[in-house]
Amino acid sequence: MAGYLKIDHVDKSFERNGVTSEVLKDISLEIEQGEVISIIGHSGCGKSTLLNLIAGLTEVTSGAIFLEDKTVSEPGPERAVVFQNHSLLPWLTVYENVNLAVSKVFGAKKSKPERHAWIMHNLDLVQMGHARDKRPAEISGGMKQRVGIARALAMEPKILLLDEPFGALDALTRAHLQDAVMEIHQRLNNTMIMITHDVDEAVLLSDRIVMMTNGPAARIGEVLEVPLGRPRRRLELAGDRTYLKCREAVLKFLYERHRFVEAA
Amino acid sequence: MSAEAQFETAVPSKKAKVFAFPAPSSNRRVDFSKLAAGAARSVIPPLVVVLLLLLIWQIACSTPGSSLPPPSVVWEQAGELIWNPFFDYGNGDIGLAWRVFASLQRVAVGFGLAALVGVAVGAFIGQSVWAMRGLDPIFQILRTVPPLAWLPLSLAAFRDSHPSAIFVIFITAVWPVIINTAVGVRNIPNDYRNVAAILRLNPIEFFFKVMVPAAAPYIFTGLRIGIGLSWLAIVAAEMLTGGVGIGFFIWDAWNSSRLPDIIVALVYIGVVGFMLDRLVAGFGAFITRGTAAN
Numbered sequence: 001m002a003g004y005l006k007i008d009h010v011d012k013s014f015e016r017n018g019v020t021s022e023v024l025k026d027i028s029l030e031i032e033q034g035e036v037i038s039i040i041g042h043s044g045c046g047k048s049t050l051l052n053l054i055a056g057l058t059e060v061t062s063g064a065i066f067l068e069d070k071t072v073s074e075p076g077p078e079r080a081v082v083f084q085n086h087s088l089l090p091w092l093t094v095y096e097n098v099n100l101a102v103s104k105v106f107g108a109k110k111s112k113p114e115r116h117a118w119i120m121h122n123l124d125l126v127q128m129g130h131a132r133d134k135r136p137a138e139i140s141g142g143m144k145q146r147v148g149i150a151r152a153l154a155m156e157p158k159i160l161l162l163d164e165p166f167g168a169l170d171a172l173t174r175a176h177l178q179d180a181v182m183e184i185h186q187r188l189n190n191t192m193i194m195i196t197h198d199v200d201e202a203v204l205l206s207d208r209i210v211m212m213t214n215g216p217a218a219r220i221g222e223v224l225e226v227p228l229g230r231p232r233r234r235l236e237l238a239g240d241r242t243y244l245k246c247r248e249a250v251l252k253f254l255y256e257r258h259r260f261v262e263a264a
Numbered sequence: 265m266s267a268e269a270q271f272e273t274a275v276p277s278k279k280a281k282v283f284a285f286p287a288p289s290s291n292r293r294v295d296f297s298k299l300a301a302g303a304a305r306s307v308i309p310p311l312v313v314v315l316l317l318l319l320i321w322q323i324a325c326s327t328p329g330s331s332l333p334p335p336s337v338v339w340e341q342a343g344e345l346i347w348n349p350f351f352d353y354g355n356g357d358i359g360l361a362w363r364v365f366a367s368l369q370r371v372a373v374g375f376g377l378a379a380l381v382g383v384a385v386g387a388f389i390g391q392s393v394w395a396m397r398g399l400d401p402i403f404q405i406l407r408t409v410p411p412l413a414w415l416p417l418s419l420a421a422f423r424d425s426h427p428s429a430i431f432v433i434f435i436t437a438v439w440p441v442i443i444n445t446a447v448g449v450r451n452i453p454n455d456y457r458n459v460a461a462i463l464r465l466n467p468i469e470f471f472f473k474v475m476v477p478a479a480a481p482y483i484f485t486g487l488r489i490g491i492g493l494s495w496l497a498i499v500a501a502e503m504l505t506g507g508v509g510i511g512f513f514i515w516d517a518w519n520s521s522r523l524p525d526i527i528v529a530l531v532y533i534g535v536v537g538f539m540l541d542r543l544v545a546g547f548g549a550f551i552t553r554g555t556a557a558n
Contacts, residue, residue, distance in 0.1 A: 057458055075461040087455035091477040091552075100473065104463045155463075 003030030004191060005054070005159055010063035012049055023049050025217040027063070029210065031159075034189045038202035040250060041212030042258070047195045050212075051163050054193065055081050067158060077105045080152035084164040086144040088136040088151070095132040098122060098151045105155050122154040123147070125187075126180060142173035146180065153184065162194040166201065174198075175234065178205060186231055199254070203246045204234060211253045221258060224249055333524050342524035349532075356508070360532050366508040367498050368536070370426075374433025375494045379487055382438045386445025386486070387475055396446065407439035411497035415504060425505035429498065436497040437490035441483070448482025449475055477552075484548030491544050495537045510536075 012024040023046040031037055039047050052058040054065060056075040065072040067079065088097045098119045106115055123129045126146040136144050145165060152160055162181075166174040178201060185192065196202050202209045206226055213221040226246050228237065237243040318335050325334035333341070344351065349361035389396045414435050418428040456478055460470050476483070502511025510529055517525040 055458075055462065057461060075458070076464055077462060079462070081458065081462055083455055083458070085455065087453075087459050089456065089459070089474065089477070091480075101463055104465065104469075 004033040004035075004068065005029075005031040005193075006066040006069075007031075007054070008064050008066065010053060010065060011061045012046070012053060012058070013061050022217040023215060024053075025219050027220055029220065029223075031191065031193070033191055035208065036185060036192045036194070036206045037208050037210060038194050038196050038206040039210045039212060040196055040199070040202045040254070041218065042214055042254065043197065045212045045215045045218040047212060048163055051081070051161050051193065051195050054159075055079050055161050057081075077101070077155035078158045080155040080157035080160055082145070082148050082152045082160070082162045082165045084167050086136070086141075086148040088144055088147055090136050093133050093135055094123065094128060094139070094147050095119060097136070097147060098154050101151050102154050119154060122150040125153060125184060126150045140173075142169050142177060145169065145177060149177075149181070149184075153188075153190075157190070159191045159193065162192060164195050164197065167197070174201070179234070181205060182230075182232060199247055199250045202250060203243060204232060204237065209246070209250060211250065211258075213258050222253055224253075333527070338524040338527050340524075342522070342528045345525060345528045358508075360510065360513070360529060363508060363510045363513050364532055364536055367502060367510045370429050370502075370509070371433055371491075371494050371498050371540075374430040374498075375437050375491055377430075378434045378437035378441055378490055378494070381434075382441025382486065382490070383445050383476075383483060385438075386442040386483075387449050387471060387479075389442065390446040390449025390479070391475075400446075403439060403442060407443070411436040411493070412500050412504070415501060419505075425507060429501045429505050429507075429509075432501045433494040433497050437494040440489035440493065441486040444482045444486025444489070445479060448479030451482070452478045480548070480552040484544065484552060488541060488544045488548065491540050492537065495533075495540055499533060 007027055007029040010024060010027045011022070013020050013022045015021075027050065029037075039050060041047050049058065053060055054072065056072050056079060059073075072079070088094075089100070092100065099115070102110075102115050102119050106118065110118060120129055120132070123132060126149050128143060128146045128150060131139055131143060131147075136147070139147070145168075149162075149165070165181075166177050169177065181192075182205060184190070194202075194205065203226055209224040209226060210220055211222045211224065212218050224246060226242075228240070228242055228246075322334045322336060324330075325332050339346070345360050349359040349364075351357075351359040352362065385399075389399055411432050414432050415428060418431040418435075419425065422428045422431065452475065456474050460474050465473065498509070499511035499514070502509040503515040506512050506515075510533055514526050514529050517523070517529065
């Protein structure tokens, strides 16, 4: 059976001033509907490039990516992205930012009151309904990221792509948002791919962790199953043996077998 | 609670004292002395300087045989122009406000066209690398041509002074608008473009919903430079093309040796130019509120 999202022998290289640099080499991965996948690796290993390929923001050099057996060739709302730095349009209010997405994606399918209800539903999902009339500059970093998630969810994507979504946040805010993402997944059972460099985040949130080797020409080094039931609670898992084993496996991969030499 | 439990869980030992802040006084009287002080700070210094300059001018030009009139003579001979800008004695003998208004109409048309064309062309250049490579060098050369150098050519092309004057304003104001818009569009963060790509905004939606708001601070910088240049150009162009307008008024006054009138007209031009600049700046600040802060 073919996966929901299928990444099939994808290579990616960039060419600049006649010099070709290979970023990703022979990436193959199949993801089922409803799965949460984390992609982890040292910086510069091409994690974000891989996400951009799935989003369609960059083109593959060779190989192909299929979503429900259709080739991914351009960006689109069925593969919504939550960007690391939120990317809200600063001249629009929270509501208008989500509205931009909703009116574009559902402009023909939903009536105006339906669209309004859908916007508020998504803002409430991330607990941001109260700030609908604020501009991005008036809310905190964590709130901006919540709105970014609401905007992406409001597109009703087949697959939600998160590019280091909590990387710029402090630890406490990050934990809150991780819980929020787990809750949303519990309710919607949506497919998610998340880039991260946080081992705990990867183990806590995902069903499988894709570990990348160091670049150039990074590959998938290992794929780790996280056999933990859901819903997951961070406090209970803090001492859980399976959790700790998974955590150790990722740490060993990152710091023993694939140490990032340049970072030393 | 046992003593043991107290060791295991941290319990705040004391309650913090609560101080009541005094309620804000309900009578919200405007503090006139503060307002007056603020006004004094911004009005008195320039006023003193102006009075000083007038005094120096008066002394310098009071000698018999002086080539320029002192302020007292200006007030005497051109007083009516100052305190009655709206007179209309017929036969083209009208107050300076009417003349300024005629010039402003030309500026409005010429600058309006320059704003529309400038933003459109600037957006095109900012978006397309090849358009920039092809057009930018040409624009960089053309923008250094002084406004009046275009006038003979435009008189030849339009065979009428009125459209020629408007064309000169247009061609003067359009370059800073184009160049600033192009820079603004080129500086649109890649993230905004990615958001637009994921939403599949078409070019028209992208132009109005992302490009114009994102580049608005740059566009308004260009417009502000443009309006200043158009006001410079209109006075010069009118001196040559004639008709009703503040520029022609100066030329006419020179030809009939009415130096005090020229001095009054200069002040008018300065004040109107200042107000135009403030108007565009204020409009820009209003439009781009929330955009600059990110």
